[in-house]
Amino acid sequence: MRVLSGIQPTGRFHWGNYFGAIQQYIALQNNEQAFYFIANLHALTTVRDPALLQEYVWEAAVDLLALGLDPDQASLFVQSDVPEISELTWLLMTVTQMHLLEKCHAYKDKKAKGIAADAGLFTYPVLMAADIILYDSDVVPVGNDQVQHIEVTRDVAQRFNHLYETEVFVLPNASVLDQTAKVPGTDGEKMSKSYNNTIEIFLPEKKLKKKINSIKTDSKAVEDPKDPESCPVYALYRLFADEQHQQELAERYRAGGMGYGEAKKQVLDAALEYFGEAREKRLQLEADPDYVRDVLKAGAKAAREKGRTVLERARDACGLKQFA
Numbered sequence: 001m002r003v004l005s006g007i008q009p010t011g012r013f014h015w016g017n018y019f020g021a022i023q024q025y026i027a028l029q030n031n032e033q034a035f036y037f038i039a040n041l042h043a044l045t046t047v048r049d050p051a052l053l054q055e056y057v058w059e060a061a062v063d064l065l066a067l068g069l070d071p072d073q074a075s076l077f078v079q080s081d082v083p084e085i086s087e088l089t090w091l092l093m094t095v096t097q098m099h100l101l102e103k104c105h106a107y108k109d110k111k112a113k114g115i116a117a118d119a120g121l122f123t124y125p126v127l128m129a130a131d132i133i134l135y136d137s138d139v140v141p142v143g144n145d146q147v148q149h150i151e152v153t154r155d156v157a158q159r160f161n162h163l164y165e166t167e168v169f170v171l172p173n174a175s176v177l178d179q180t181a182k183v184p185g186t187d188g189e190k191m192s193k194s195y196n197n198t199i200e201i202f203l204p205e206k207k208l209k210k211k212i213n214s215i216k217t218d219s220k221a222v223e224d225p226k227d228p229e230s231c232p233v234y235a236l237y238r239l240f241a242d243e244q245h246q247q248e249l250a251e252r253y254r255a256g257g258m259g260y261g262e263a264k265k266q267v268l269d270a271a272l273e274y275f276g277e278a279r280e281k282r283l284q285l286e287a288d289p290d291y292v293r294d295v296l297k298a299g300a301k302a303a304r305e306k307g308r309t310v311l312e313r314a315r316d317a318c319g320l321k322q323f324a
C-alpha cells in the first residue's frame with residue numbers, strides 16, 4: 001500500500017494538523033512506500049511574502065521530523081522540488097470539469113464572502129489531485145476538510161482513465177480518524193488558521209499557557225455542575241488523555257466544585273507531557289540544519305523517481321510523444 005499526504009506551510013502547525021493528519025502520517029509510515037510533502041505551491045495562493053514562505057517551509061520540515069516522521073521509513077520532501085507535479089497538473093486540468101471545482105469549499109467560501117478568487121485558488125484541487133496521483137497513492141491520511149478534495153481527485157483520475165481507455169491512474173482513498181476528523185479550536189469551531197482559534201504545537205510554554213487560558217467557556221461559577229460535552233476545554237483535553245482520565249475529568253465537571261481554570265491547567269500539563277519528547281527532538285534538529293536539508297534532498301529524489309514513471313504513463317496515454 002502506498003501512502004501520501006501533504007501539508008501547507010502557511011504558518012506553524014497546530015493541534016488540528018497533528019491529531020487530524022500528522023499522527024496518521026507517523027502511524028502509516030511503515031507501509032510499502034510513504035510520501036509526505038510540504039505543499040509550498042499550494043501555499044502560494046495565500047502566502048505572498050517569499051522570505052516568510054521559505055521560513056515556514058523550513059519550520060514545517062523540522063516540526064514533522066520532531067514529531068516522529070522517520071526518513072528511513074518515509075520520504076519527506078518539498079512540493080516544488082518535484083517539477084513533474086506541474087506537468088501532471090496541466091494534463092489533469094484538461095479533463096477536470098468546471099462544476100467539480102465550483103463546488104469545492106475553499107473557492108465557494110471565498111466567493112460567498114465576496115472576495116475575488118484567483119485561478120490558483122479555483123484550480124487548487126487539481127494541483128492536489130496531481131500530488132496524489134503522481135505517486136500511485138492508495139491511501140491519503142487527512143482531516144475531514146480534505147475529504148472533498150480526495151473525492152475530486154478520484155473523479156478526475158477516473159475521467160482520465162475513461163477518456164483514454166486505460167487504467168493509467170490509481171484511485172486513492174482518504175483515511176480519516178473518527179475521533180479527530182475535525183479538531184475544535186479555542187472557540188469550539190473547527191481549529192483553523194483562518195478562524196484565528198489555533199493552538200500551535202511548539203509554542204513556548206508561557207505562550208501555550210496563555211493560549212489555553214483563552215479557550216472560551218461559559219460563565220458558570222466554580223461550584224456549579226458543568227457539561228463536559230459542550231465544553232471546548234474538555235474537547236481538547238480528550239486529545240491527550242486515555243479513556244480513564246477522560247472519564248475522571250468528565251465526572252469532576254458534572255459534580256461541580258471545579259473551575260474552568262483547573263480544567264485548563266490539566267490541558268496544559270497533558271499537552272506539555274504529550275509533546276515533551278518532540279520538543280526535545282526539535283532542539284536537536286534545529287542544531288543540525290544539514291541533516292534536515294539531506295532528508296529533504298533524499299525525499300525529493302525518491303519522490304521524483306516514482307513520479308517520473310507515473311507521468312510517463314500519463315504522457316503516453318494521452319499522446320504526448322517525445323520528439324526531443
Ligand code: TYM
Pocket residue numbers: 004005006007008009016017018019020021022039042127128131132140141142143144145146180181182183184190191192
Ligand atoms: P492543510 O495544510 O490545511 O492541513 C494539513 C492537514 O491537517 C488537517 N487538519 C485538521 N484535521 C482535523 N481537525 C482540524 N481542525 C484540522 N485542521 C487541519 C487537514 O485535513 C490536512 O490533512 N490541501 C491540503 C494540503 C495538500 C494535500 C495534498 C493533502 C496539498 N496536496 C495532497 C493531501 C494530499 C491542505 O490545505 O491541508
